[in-house]
Amino acid sequence: MDDLDLLITNGIVVTASDEAKLDIGIKNGKIAILAPQGLLNTAKKVINAKGGYITPGGVDTHVHLEEPALFGGKGRSSDNFETGTRSAICGGTTTIVAFAPQAKTEGSLLEVLKETHERARGNCYADYSFHMLCGNPSEKALSEFPELRRQGISSLKIYLTYEALQLRDDQVLDVLYSSRKEGFTTMIHAENGDVLNWMTKKLEALNLVAPKYHATSRPQLVETEATYRAIMLAELMDAPILVVHVSSPSAAAHLRNAQTRGLPVYAETCPQYLFLTREDLDKPGFEGAKCVCSPPPRENSGDHDAIWLGLSNGTFTVLSSDHCPFDYENTEIGKKSTLSVEHPNGKFAHIPNGLPGVETRLATVLSAGRLSMQKFVEVTSTNAAKLYGLYPQKGSILPGVSDADLVIWYPSQGKDGALTPFTLTNSMLHHRCDYTPYEGQVLTQWPRYTILRGEVVYDHEGEGLQALAIQAPKRSDFFIVQKSAVSIAKPLSMVSINGLPPVGMGGDQFVDVDGIEARVASAGSEVDEHTAVGAEVSVTAEALNVDLVANLFVLSDRG
Template sequence: MSVQSPINASFEVDLLILNGTIVSPSDLIHAPASDIAIKDGKILCVGALQGLFTAKRVIDAKGGYVTPGGIDSHVHLSQQNSIGAVGDKFESGTRSAIAGGTTTVICFAFQAKTDESVLPVVEEYHKKAASFSYCDYAFHMILTNPTRSIVEQELPILVEQGITSVKLYMTYDALKLGDRQILDVMIAARALGMTTMVHAENADMIALITEQLYEQGKTDPYYHAISRPKISEDEATYRAISMAELIDAPILLVHISSAVAAKHIKDAQTKLLPIHAETCPQYLYLLSEKLHGENFEGAKHVCSPPLRDSMADLDALWDGIANGTFTILSSDHAPFVFDSPMGKKLGLKDGVSRFTAIPNGLPGIETRMPLLYKGVQAGRISIQKFVEVACANPARLYGLSNKGSIAPGYDADVVIWYKDNDTDFKPFALTNEMLHHNIDYTPFEDMEFGNWPKYTIIRGNVVWARDEGGILGKKTDGKFIRRVKAGLRQPRNKFVNEWIPQYRGRVPSNYE
């Protein structure tokens, strides 16, 4: 039965959202001009709409912020190199996502070193995700063996399939590429309009320190942080930027954790280089002291780059969000349980710790948006910046052309927050039991939260209603999103054009 708007009207929509404050990266739209009419999964119009429509459902935002759906563009789900698949697959991971205000995830299809083609890898990931996703999803391709045929013939096919980004590693023996391989991929990606993501840490520095630590018997989880010092990230970040400058190729440096690395990125952006950066909530809130602890508990906080030891780094990263150094904030959600011999406890054998055997990564897909909102409440960033880095910029950077904005014609992906200090919301200390992932801990246990998404809406459907039973969506709601080319910083160096076009996305003939 239809719910009548305050004044008689004749045109019926699926959903009306009233009395909220719409947030964009540049503005706030207050009631009464902030009403949203949604029909057939799209935003039909925005404005003072009371009395113009009837609706199947009306939601009163009660003065809370109304933001675009969150886009988490760095998520590991059902990934082949997630040892033993002991954590989140698409079903549990995306269920957790919508409970935290995320409406689209971009996950990684992983090429093993032995894979001679990436096309079957993509097919397999489609099978893992189809009919098992509560939210919309897309894929990045992790390249660990960029052969000539893959770079020359298969990357263009990926672009046609709507996969317009690749991720490269400068560390991990099973994943890392040499500088020449990275340069060749950058050339191809530039020609195809793809974005290249780079995990920047100096593998040789890390290997040297790790050998010395093991010789001294220093193998507890805390030494993971010691083995990957800030200088290893700083050097690799500068080197990746230098390679991108040579090619004039857009890159995104993922999960930045240190102040110096952030400064390298800001300096490059000041030179108008097409450099983007990402950081994650763990680097805004947690310090390496978390890697200490009895009963191997420190393993819960092992990630790479590691948590840093100084509040100065945390403050610098918050400043980097505020001043635009960081294009996006992602979770880097990594689905490893703790209490399993195939999870974090891989690093504990016969009672002896081995930090190099601990799977790297932290869960965080559900807490990403609420943790960033804490920064709004603390005055570290504006609500407009919140929307920019969590919603709008991920859509623009990764070619999600119908996402990331509350505007007519866009997908009706919307999150409604409680009004701050609303009596309907009681602040709480987080426990893992409150979350919807399939992981047995959260690194943010006992952290206080003063807000949480009240409603999550995907293409006009309410999939999460915190006060109405929580999860309302289904694992078949999510759709694969074909992406277009990125809409942020693009190549601009005319000198590079004198020599780049000879390759046109192909590697040189002497490359094997």
């Protein structure tokens, strides 16, 4: 084929299911042909992959950009659609899914979608789509689900925490009911807002307000209970859910159990739960605020190991960034906006929650070397595209079908052309944030080239961002319509997560949304659900030495 626009030679092509030494021919922004190495000879442009891996462009489906204030605080995200998608491209992510957020005071989801389109249109370097963020499931909002579907939206997010966004259980059921009818996937932020509010008040009464107490106010039990409740509500409605940014091994155990029972329950985790711990919140002065996010980084490497295991064995469907950056030094809208004379080290409850991560997501995880290449592609690209109706246009390398969105990586360590290991610093990154929580981490990989729709948009060795500006100008047609979700394989066996036994939940009732008839479905277990879950929680609490009420008094003695 001598009419190719781009030919990539001498690479190892990796998808979620295969790995092979192939050359890739690209034409009109699409994958045109995969051929044995050496069979294709000419094209308008040729790139020698030098034996490096070639993967589908990253698909990051949890990115917060240019959102209006929803939480009542001073914090404002430092990245807009231009800077956030620029950062994504430089880190190998070619498609992001951001949020169109609806506050509790707003009635229409269609109106906030229109406003979000206006902020993004013509300002994005990467392809993009949106999730709705539903803070007010009013009758009007729920009636708009069919039109949202027609406009290319098939997913939305709800919260079980944050006073400004938290939904009651009956409201959650309203959302799940409508989602089930219209084919939406519901993303759920699973933390028990009432419990963490109670914890926060007790800590504040003891003047325990430094950044490190953010983790104390949100123990794993807060996440575990809400995760279990989300699963039960979803089972009642027979509706698909994805629990976002899971940090807790015990929450992961509940998710694993639900999956093995055949429920349409999916899970997401993020790099901060693989690399950061609560010790990062306890840095000198106010430095710990840089790592304040929710859920917080957990206790130790044992928790990391459990999350890595969940990625490897299929418990976690996707690995997203939850990119939500706030400048550290900015005293007006950044992390330091909470500082005062009375509280020179800030108050954890008022620190803007979120971290930058869209650019570092792929390189940090790949450099860690704990996932196979096929699993890496699966959780960072393919599964996200499948879950949110973007596959096979995105997340795959299928001739004639897939967009030519690719990352060419450096050859593996020890091979000719390998990247010299380097220490990550914020100055190397392209987001609009004055820090990275991964400062000082040694990396062995970074995208050598990022290719979007057949165009080289990032060249790490040569033009760098100049190529981005010259070859991939911001366009208005980068919005990707979400179609129907594609089936994703679920775990078939219950396994121990970090030493916790699989949890039996017994038989449960769920609502047949189509017929509005309750029926009983047996899960094939004779174990009483309350006994089983209580036993697991007890094990978790003992392992983490978390006796919530007692520890408040211990903490008051420690100061």
